[in-house]
Amino acid sequence: MTTQVQETSVTTQTVVDAPIDHAFRVFTDGIGSWWDPGHHILEAELAEMVFEPRVGGHIIDRGTDGSECRWARVLAYDPPSRVCFSWDINLRWQLETDPAKTSEIEVTFTEDGPQRTRVVLTHSHLDRHGEGWEAMRDAVGSGWTLDRFAEVAARGTRDG
Amino acid sequence: MTNHGAVLTALADPTRRAIFERLASSPSAVGDLARQLPVSRPAVSQHLKVLKSAGLVTDHADGTRRIYSVDSAGVGAIRDYFEQFWQQSLARFKAAASQPTREDT
Numbered sequence: 001m002t003t004q005v006q007e008t009s010v011t012t013q014t015v016v017d018a019p020i021d022h023a024f025r026v027f028t029d030g031i032g033s034w035w036d037p038g039h040h041i042l043e044a045e046l047a048e049m050v051f052e053p054r055v056g057g058h059i060i061d062r063g064t065d066g067s068e069c070r071w072a073r074v075l076a077y078d079p080p081s082r083v084c085f086s087w088d089i090n091l092r093w094q095l096e097t098d099p100a101k102t103s104e105i106e107v108t109f110t111e112d113g114p115q116r117t118r119v120v121l122t123h124s125h126l127d128r129h130g131e132g133w134e135a136m137r138d139a140v141g142s143g144w145t146l147d148r149f150a151e152v153a154a155r156g157t158r159d160g
Numbered sequence: 161m162t163n164h165g166a167v168l169t170a171l172a173d174p175t176r177r178a179i180f181e182r183l184a185s186s187p188s189a190v191g192d193l194a195r196q197l198p199v200s201r202p203a204v205s206q207h208l209k210v211l212k213s214a215g216l217v218t219d220h221a222d223g224t225r226r227i228y229s230v231d232s233a234g235v236g237a238i239r240d241y242f243e244q245f246w247q248q249s250l251a252r253f254k255a256a257a258s259q260p261t262r263e264d265t
Binding site: 010012013014015016017018022023026027030033034035036039115117119121123126 | 239248251257260
């Protein structure tokens with residue numbers, strides 16, 4: 001897995017030992033099977049995640065108390081090759097309702113042999129999250145980010 | 161310019177994290193931080209040194225005092241965060257999506 005950083009976007013890619021249809025399905029429908037369950041902005045614990053398989057749908061986090069958080073809008077849904085969704089969370093880890101202040105994630109799936117799929121994820125327009133980048137000060141001050149940093153650091157910084 | 165590994169290492173320590181969080185809410189001098197936290201002044205200074213060399217914290221003189229604050233210059237911090245976030249997430253995805261190859265057995 002390699003990562004390259006551009007001015008206001010981040011690209012990460014990986015190769016999965018699975019056919020393209022399967023990889024796409026796991027990423028979307030099966031998002032709950034791989035998403036870090038500690039990564040949500042619900043008050044309650046995360047019970048399940050739903051990826052609505054259509055443009056205009058959402059990625060929805062459901063809490064154990066029945067609460068819901070629609071933190072992403074599905075912007076493109078082209079199985080098995082591409083999916084795009086928005087990141088409607090601001091740097092204070094609250095839901096962002098102004099689309100002009102949200103960033104976007106594009107994920108492409110490419111066959112790399114019958115049993116291998118290359119998955120490239122680009123998170124772009126990161127600059128939309130900040131009045132300048134000052135808001136990051138608050139973001140890095142929030143527990144979620146730092147806990148993640150700590151967890152990652154504790155595990156070492158292997159790049160898989 | 162933040163150094164990725166240094167950022168992670170710097171924030172892996174709970175005391176440094178606490179110091180960093182204080183600075184995120186308000187710039188402070190060493191003495192202020194030592195009063196707010198169960199850590200000695202020299203220890204605070206040492207932690208600040210690590211945070212500063214990781215590019216997370218910056219300082220400036222205010223009379224005889226040195227005021228430390230979170231360095232928000234540049235896009236680096238948020239990119240670092242999301243870079244790490246997606247690397248971890250895709251690693252989890254890879255593990256969930258990969259199927260055992262039968263030919264290997």
